[in-house]
Amino acid sequence: xxxxxxxxxxxxxxxxxxxxxxxxxxxxxxxxxxxxxxxxxxxxxxxxxxxxxxxxxxxxxxxxxxxxxxxxxxxxxxxxxxxxxxxxxxxxxxxxxxxxxxxxxxxxxxxxxxxxxxxxxxxxxxxxxxxxxxxxxxxxxxxxxxxxxxxxxxxxxxxxxxxxxxxxxxxxxxxxxxxxxxxxxxxxxxxxxxxxxxxxxxxxxxxxxxxxxxxxxxxxxxxxxxxxxxxxxxxxxxxxxxxxxxxxxxxxxxxxxxxxxxxxxxxxxxxxxxxxxxxxxxxxxxxxxxxxx
Numbered sequence: 001x002x003x004x005x006x007x008x009x010x011x012x013x014x015x016x017x018x019x020x021x022x023x024x025x026x027x028x029x030x031x032x033x034x035x036x037x038x039x040x041x042x043x044x045x046x047x048x049x050x051x052x053x054x055x056x057x058x059x060x061x062x063x064x065x066x067x068x069x070x071x072x073x074x075x076x077x078x079x080x081x082x083x084x085x086x087x088x089x090x091x092x093x094x095x096x097x098x099x100x101x102x103x104x105x106x107x108x109x110x111x112x113x114x115x116x117x118x119x120x121x122x123x124x125x126x127x128x129x130x131x132x133x134x135x136x137x138x139x140x141x142x143x144x145x146x147x148x149x150x151x152x153x154x155x156x157x158x159x160x161x162x163x164x165x166x167x168x169x170x171x172x173x174x175x176x177x178x179x180x181x182x183x184x185x186x187x188x189x190x191x192x193x194x195x196x197x198x199x200x201x202x203x204x205x206x207x208x209x210x211x212x213x214x215x216x217x218x219x220x221x222x223x224x225x226x227x228x229x230x231x232x233x234x235x236x237x238x239x240x241x242x243x244x245x246x247x248x249x250x251x252x253x254x255x256x257x258x259x260x261x262x263x264x265x266x267x268x269x270x271x272x273x274x275x276x277x278x279x280x281x282x283x284x285x286x287x288x289x290x291x292x293x
Contacts, residue, residue: 040096048167050090052267064262083235084267096287097163100204101134110149120277127200134223134282140250140274143226143283154228155286160253164266166213173212173219182210183221186258220264223282224252256280
């Protein structure tokens with residue numbers, strides 16, 4: 001089995017919004033959300049605002065600069081966030097989505113059934129491979145195979161973002177401002193951070209107060225999540241990559257335990273070859289409503 005190293009350069013751009021308060025000292029507003037125990041959260045059809053406002057981009061720049069020392073602060077300029085695109089109204093049909101990321105234990109059942117390929121990491125490594133940790137070290141095809149095994153599919157990035165923010169102006173699943181104890185995050189440049197309570201991956205559902213408006217967990221951090229969406233030519237143009245074929249790539253969402261706060265935002269997008277299997281990339285599945293008989 002090929003083992004994936006614990007350092008991972010992802011082709012990612014990071015994103016944002018403006019307010020002089022970058023970090024919340026407490027959870028914003030009343031947060032007495034009672035989470036249902038259903039494994040799948042159903043989200044009704046409707047429009048929502050996808051993408052960052054200009055204020056959100058300015059906020060992301062400030063948050064990025066706050067995380068980096070001044071020597072690399074120029075890497076936090078506008079261009080870093082261009083491929084998140086501006087705000088637009090997007091319609092999404094009714095869909096279901098896993099409340100948590102898929103665990104190693106759940107994925108292993110697919111492997112045992114002969115429907116999935118084993119993860120390309122050391123599952124004996126307790127930092128990332130324990131039963132309750134999010135499965136990682138799987139390609140987009142592996143993720144699709146698992147979701148098919150359980151009767152689902154990969155979410156589109158439109159569905160993913162709606163599940164993360166609802167029809168709100170949240171920058172993070174929990175609210176407008178960053179809170180370091182509400183997600184399993186890393187720190188610049190691409191390193192784990194024990195400040196959230198976990199040096200590496202965290203058992204899924206470890207941050208209930210970081211839930212999205214729908215009660216979906218771990219939409220920020222822990223592992224990046226595969227979507228079914230492909231980047232466009234424009235995505236590569238804003239990254240300064242010319243004549244790149246977007247077909248082999250997929251869009252990742254959510255940030256990970258090795259990525260900093262600016263990657264925890266609901267509008268953050270990263271691009272990765274569909275064939276890659278990274279130590280901090282996993283999956284959560286989406287589902288179509290049952291058809292009426």
